[in-house]
Amino acid sequence: MARVSSKHSDSVFYGYSNINITVLLWALLSQIWPQPVTCRSTLEFLPGFHGRLPFQLQTGYVGVGESSEVEVFYYFIESENNPQEDPLLIWFSGGPGCTSFVGLASEIGPIAFVDQEYNGSLPSLVLRPQSWTKAASIIFPDLPVGAGFSYAKTEAANQSGDWVVAHHAYQFLRKWLMDHPEYLSHKVYVCGDSYAGIHIPAFVQEISYGNENGVQPLINIQGYILGNPITTRLEVNYQITFAHGMGLISDELHESLQKNCKAQYANMDPKNLLCLRDFQLFQELTAEIDHAMILEPAFCGYDNLRVLSPRNSLMKRSLTQKVKANNFPSKCRRLGYTQETYWANNDHVRKALHVRKGTVGCWKRCNSDINYKYGINSSFYIHANLSAKGYRSLIYSGDHDMVCPFSATQAWIRSLNYSVVDDWRPWHVNGQVAGYTRTYSNHMTFATMKGAGHTAPEFKPDECLAMLKRWISNEPL
Template identity: 35%
Template sequence: MIVLKFICSITLALLLTVSSVRAAPKESLITSLPGFDGTLPSEHYAGYVTIDGIPGKKNLFYYFIASERNPSKDPVVLWLNGGPGCSSFDGFVYEHGPFKFHVGKPKGSLPLLHLNPFSWSKVIGNLSFQLQLSKFLSNPFYISGESYAGIYVPTLASEVVKGIQIGETPLINFKGYMIGNGITDEKFDGNALVPFAFGMGLISSDIYEACQTICVYDPQSETCQKNIKKFGQAVSGLNFYDILEPCYGNSETKNESENTNMPLGVHRTGVNKKPLPKRARMFGRASPFWTTRDAGASSPGSHGEPDDEAAVGWLNDEAVRKAIHAAPASVAGPWWICAPRVNYSRGNESMIPYHKNLTSWGYRVLIYSGDHDMAVPFPGTQAWTRSMGYKIIDEWRPWMIDDQVAGYLQGYDNNFTFLTIKGAGHMVAQTKPREALEFYSHWLDGKPI
């Protein structure tokens, strides 16, 4: 497979308006990477594409990794991280990219890299702008992402399909998309949080029953707000992105009587007709937290890894930036895993109509969830996928690796599949890399999972 990483992923709806490429493929070829001692396992390209049609033009940075298996035939997959405003290099360095950082590097030195045995590039290539790498134009093309990419992916896929239907060139061999722990619908996502917490044994039956009854009928009442506060106090010390992992950076708030980091779903318990006000922008990997985070800082409980020091150190090293054909920090600014300088606004529309339209046109869709993520809990995703109303053709069952249950799956007609990964958090490929490569490669190859 081939995976393309974008620094500023939220502008990808401009995919079909690319007018020029600043560097030819040969000039974009990466020959070596500081911190990695060895031969790259496949061809890597990086550079900028220029987007017309917006004031002043914009340059988007891309990173392309050719498949290590059969680059001329394997699917090409665009990967997007969430935020909005979070870099897709997050997935590259911490999830499914070809490298991993060495643990325990000497302080102050350049982080060192080693090969990732579960890199998705073993079976795909990562790309988007096929104008630049035309030799991959005939490869099957998929769009993928996680978290707030639950918004990007179906909307971008719809734009790609529109281009195909009106005969835009170059013709993209688009086949489908996949989304992991993706934000989709405010009602389904928000209403899943309290049942998820109760099912995981994180709150008492009294808190659960109070939130599910009182708050449904009167979400603004004092009694409801008191129970929401109790809920927040009960879960405040947890890593919302993976309840099995430690919650880094939350020591100063986890024991406070009033938790200001309650996820949005806490304020959406029950089927509320009048939701409480919510923030228009969220930082920290689609974080539903109410408090604003400084650029580059880790949200309490937001990361499976203790911090982003390695990625920040590596991607802000000028030798690394030169090697990957990125502008120096003096021109493009420093790299942060999530950038508040990206302006983004969103309405309250549901993505479910997009999924219905795309599946009705015959495109393949895989919706997957790490089952220990509390930021976008899997019961909400399971509920909205079921609400599509499609006939079940592969009834709920475990999927296995080496005779062990790796998760559960339910397949619907119209090439629509919902899948869970046992023990995984919000970043599935980071917490369960082997399992992620397994279902990902099987699905893309059209094999049973």
């Protein structure tokens, strides 16, 4: 499906332009490397999309684990620009347990669902002009096991966790590259957002260790990109100041929270009744706001009801009644998520995607029922290790996200104590301020996305594509 380049600036076959050399070396090395457990299909049509797909789409499975007991489903979309030279991205959604289709259909892929309420028919798909495939080829694997269409063959293999995801992702990428040798010399960047901020650095670190130990095939890893990433698991400590700065809570409540909780909300003392009282009031005041995008209402569903304390059942009942009474806008962004669910659970869609029958029951956008072990308390030190090895990183934050506020991300980056190369300044797209950025000496760039929420490309697709193109080209934002 993919075309092989005869010229790669970082090619392991540097100095040779004859593609037969690549094919010959691959044939020889394949006798040494274990054969990958893969299955793939090329798609020309998708249910819900009118006409032939104007891009190259592949779906398939890659077996990972000790005996390939986990089958990782993936989508692969070839670059629409220059697939012979453009980098290879691998994208992970958050959760943990969200399918990579979240990133494909809602954020950075070439297709999107039509913005309309679900009417019972198969949801319609249209092209997204700001797809990141305008600058790169992208793999979207469903990890951890239980996310999307990935599945386990045994009950024991149905268990996952932070380190398991990193290990499975490494196995997946190695086997995928062995099955797609034309991409062996391409620059590789690992990307994702939200909870992926925990296991992506671990995954990149595993690639690095594998390369250092000569594990074949060597992966041409260059760096990683993270959006609004969970990093220290202490991000909630910055929600209060963020909410105060955005005018969501009063000066008096902010001062009381700072005093009674001592700015520590992640691990509150259950005996500190004053702190618990103040934090409960904060939750109630922000319960009708989408924490992932504070300019939007929470009541496109029941997403934010879970933030309320179980003790405040009266408040929760009141908010639930408002949802059922349709006192809030019926057409909002989160309602569009339901179209993904209806689409992916359609039999014709599954057949078109070549999903194996009987392996996955009800497809969920984010599967909260997976058996998952939280093994990485903080990815902070992994960032430091990767920077010391020279890997590039781009960390961006939608500045209207209260789940993982930009101030929380700024705080851990500041704690790395890197010297500043290019100090805080605005960056522009189409002559307008797209956000603010700062570049550090250890190959790290931080950027805010003005007016974006937790999944920035969903809100600011033009700006995010411009950011990607500049960064992978080693240009200033």
